[in-house]
Amino acid sequence: MVIALAIGYFYVQPTISEIGVIQDDIAIYTNERLKIETINTQLANEISAFESISRADKERLATYMPRFIDDISIMRDISFIVETAGVTNTTMTYEGVAEAQTAVFSQTNSQSEFSDQPPTSHSFTVVIEGTYEEVKLFLRLLEQNEYPLEVHELSMTTDGFNLITANMKLVTYVDELVLVSNN
């Protein structure tokens, strides 16, 4: 009987305890595996949807919201618009970052946290001269650009000889993103 009690106390009871711990671990691992399975399934669906987007559309999006600012190209595009509208460009300068907000994407951040952060805005100062219709055409052409050239400030004055001087601050956006991995 003592042997039986000893066996029960020193082997059976600890073994049952270990089995309980193992079963708890199994439940945890199963739960985590199911989570990862769900994520993998969602990711596979997202990748499938991503790959179904045409290359042209991806390029349009990359043009609309680029990763890096190319001030020379932007100023060249504004010059083309100036020529098309028939206005005279007197001043064009790149003012730099208007609002320093860079999204940091890390695995600790939730999707909603970093998606709320706006893109980084860069501003240009442009001064043009022309008739009212030419200036308006210039503004219309800015709106038809392949990437945003938002007019955030506009000052229009007349010289008294059918010419309008428009001093404006144009803002474009860059999708600057810093990828941080915790692994």
Place this chain on the structure above:
Amino acid sequence: MPPNTSQSSFIPKRGATRAKRRKPAKQIFVFALVAYSMVFASLLASGASYLYKNYTTSILQTEVGLLNSEISTFSVSDLSVVSEFDLTLQRAVDRINNSASVASALDAIALSTAQPVKIESLLMERSGDDYVLLTADITAQSFDSALFQRKLLSADPQLFTEVLIEDVSVVGPVDTEQQIVSRPLTNQPVTFTATMQMPIESLPYSGMQPATPTTPSVQNDTLSIPVATDNQTEL
């Protein structure tokens, strides 16, 4: 002959005592049986627990293997690609939804400006994604024109909000003294500064929606797009 005391005596005979001595042996047997049973049960429990532990351990190892397999299937680079694309798309959509057409704003201002009224200068400042703040220095030909212009600007609260007319002053003639005499004060040019807000959603791009800005509800024949005058260009 002696009497048979064994049959007449009330004292129990020895044979009964011998029968009682068998009881301890039966108890020992029961105890041994119980002990052996417990030992057997403990051995059985040990074996069962050993086997079940091995079974659960194998299940755990299987689960760990499956988890590692799922983890190895997960691609951080794929997640980054999808997340970054989604973020870029959201930002682009956000900018498109909050875009404002300055040309549409000019059209709306033109439609809300009476013909004899001249806009000397115009300042537009965008305030975030909420509204565009307009400040215009306006010259009207008379107080009546100024009043009518104020009425036009206040006619459509959906297009122009927070309309404020200030710095009103009468511009006297600068040429000769005779004009002061010939023109009454009520007919002399009036200058004022109009400040108003235009909500971003009321300024859609012409390429996205028809270029028909909201027109004021109060209109008459004098409302038209301004044209250039002799010495001043109207906006």
